[in-house]
Amino acid sequence: MKIRNILTGAFDRTRVAAALLLLSSATLPGHGSAAEAGVFVHPGTPLTLADLSALKAQVDQGREPWKSGYDLLANDGKSRLTYGMAGPYATVSRAPDLNLWPWRNDMTAVWNLSRMWYFTGNQDYAKKAREILLAWATTQTEFSGRESMLDLGDYAYMFVGGADILRGTWQGWSDDDTAVVKKYFKDVLMPASNPYGENQFGAANKGALALVALGLMAIYNDDAEALDKVVYQTRTLAHIGLRSSNDIGMLGDSLRDQGHAHGQLKSLVMLAEALWKQGIDIYSDFDDRLLAAGEYFARVNELAPTIALPFGTTDAYYTADYTNRGWGGGNLVLNQVYGAYVLRKGMQAPFIAQRRGWMPVDSGSFMFLKEADASTATPAPAPALPIPMSTSVTTGLSSINIGGATPAGTATYAGGKWTVQGAGAEIWGTSDSCYFAYQALTGNGSIIAKVDTVQNTNLSAKAGVMMRTSLDQGAPRAWMAITNRIQAEQNMQNLAVYGGNNYGNKTLPIASATPSYWLKLERIGNVITGYISPDGTNWAATDVGRINDPLPDTIYVVAPEQSHTA
Template structure:
């Protein structure tokens, strides 16, 4: 099975209630209806109220820019690159060498995108999304308006062309992965002259959001455990990002609630089912293979970073369970075999046929993916925790690139990347000596 071939088996309606057809083509602006606070149930030891305590007015509009990057992040990137400091300069050079980061990029907007089955054409979408993101990032660091204008051009072209995302079950992967990535790019140029925010919001709420809701509610009519964590996580990420880009707190809150309480494998207790002593935790897909395990680390980190930038701490959920899982996945992919593994069982298909993993899945072990800097620098630079395995894998893969630097197939575009430029906060020499153990 290739990295891009995920289980496509097809149970009754499970999960949070769908938003309903009345959300089609919906967008909210300043003065729109504000949602209530986040639900307080099932917060796994942290509590939604506590997780959000730094956000005093939950009815307020989202912070912009505030998906994967804030203005403070852009200011830091610009200052470090202008000063010629490492590793940010190497991260910058990695960005500007990418063919998608050029203002000469030619977009290929398409009315119907297909992922899975006959007529697949989805590389046109993911290449253009990464070109929009990379050009927007390049503008924010260097101030080059040609790159800003290219990002706007790409986003507007797709907003005014795309009508559907189709295919077999993989269409839900497309709706999730490319939904959150689209929003991350748009958030950077939001408010710039010429960017049609309304058309973009319409595209996200009429095409992507209904698919995200459908999957998180029904899981393609499969057993609730049939689909791996990645499937939930990408649709959770898209739903959260859409809530933020549309300043719609109801959508945002549903995504956050699913993180805590969702029945599928993307919720925190299902994605990290076994926590061990010594700062390690088993990831839900660890018995499957490492390509998908690393992909899952990147997706959950993106969800947590978007929430963090809005004043909501998901990183600390369940006593930093995600950090322990990241350490676990990183350690195995560094070549260590001294990790505990608990038998993991689940049901597949529509009838929940029994399956189990008894050992670690070695497929794709050691592959490079640009997911680690975001994780490492939250837990170390922001929170002061030691992450020796994630830190080592960061050093091994530095500088992180982005879409186009890790092959041409979709697996190389699952994360927007460029974490060395965007997420490094301290050099190795600046790291404090008294980092806390994860436990």
């Protein structure tokens, strides 16, 4: 699909040639629904009783490296009966930090002490873990700060996992204890896991941390509705979930730095593992995407020659890899990926295997080290997800001159391309002015275009794609465009956007020496996502907004043309 901007006539009009792809709803195979299953496995966030039993057998037999991992755990100060509780406090905050390290230390102690109880059978460890957890659960009323979700995601498998071990293995744990912890999670920690509102997650690593925190706590709370929402978001939100990736295994933060890439991978895999234990398989999604992501991460950090494609997030778009390749972490998550794909499914993961061969086992990673895994996820049928598929648009475009754009524009189709001529002042602000060749779209769908050239009619000349809720000037809308400055521009007017205007409205670099790039807008429900791509395949979600007004059944999509004729 090509779009060309050509100066014609004396009115500084913009002429566009395009072959458009309009996308309507297609489906992704359904996942298991927690609401349909109605039964949660405890413990199972993500370690089950079978997992714990197998680990204990390895430790009791003195087998390596499990025994060394256990010894490191036992010698940790937060694993001892002499550990002094650092809290609790009513308020914890990250960015700004307040009482953060006491919370971190005590949540780690809950995880360590609950494991020590299981490995030793000494109930004093369980009692101490319970004391710490319930002290926080009955004292803390707020977890605030701009980055609250980062700690909740990083520590979720510890404080939820520890609580789940106590609940599922220790007879001294009561139903009242479970109720207290559930209330703590629901009223204090879950709201802080995503304080920005529905679907308004931070980018990539930050959003993935929010998802794993919400998912693990939903499982502990036996909250099928909340868990189904997390699964849906993980599978559809392209700036944080499984779709924040590409076919070669890059994640949204892969070109930011290896530490943040690891954080995004670890969060998604930890969530996938906990879901698997509840009978929900997202490991298979997008052609085993988490295996590709694990292999890409391992390959890059084993310093093997590895292609990097332009990619990014709503934080930033990266056109090359300048990251700290050779980063030293990742043993825990790579153990999980290896277990999920190599041991369970018999698939190959050569770079993960290579990296696991030399990485040291520590007091956390040995918990996810296995020799075999015959567990299965057998989900009940569930509704498929509306991931759009493309079809060419060759007829049926209507048009309008929005905001009094003159002279009037035209749109014709011939030779596999749409030729669109139009004018207008600007489309950034509330009083947008452009020629809009469009088609009405009911329900979910997307629009793709490739801008081939943009002629230098004006510094503000641009061509691209737009979605808007109505044809009125100033209507809520989103657009993606390429300018003659060899940049991408994105804009979301009157939509709720995480980070506000600094995220929703900005310019981005493109990996091209000419003003030529692929653009896409996608609507799923009340969320509109903007993408850019060098090849029409490797799509990076760089803009995400939510329609807060009454959700229209029909929106208007395709090509706005603006050559700045004011």
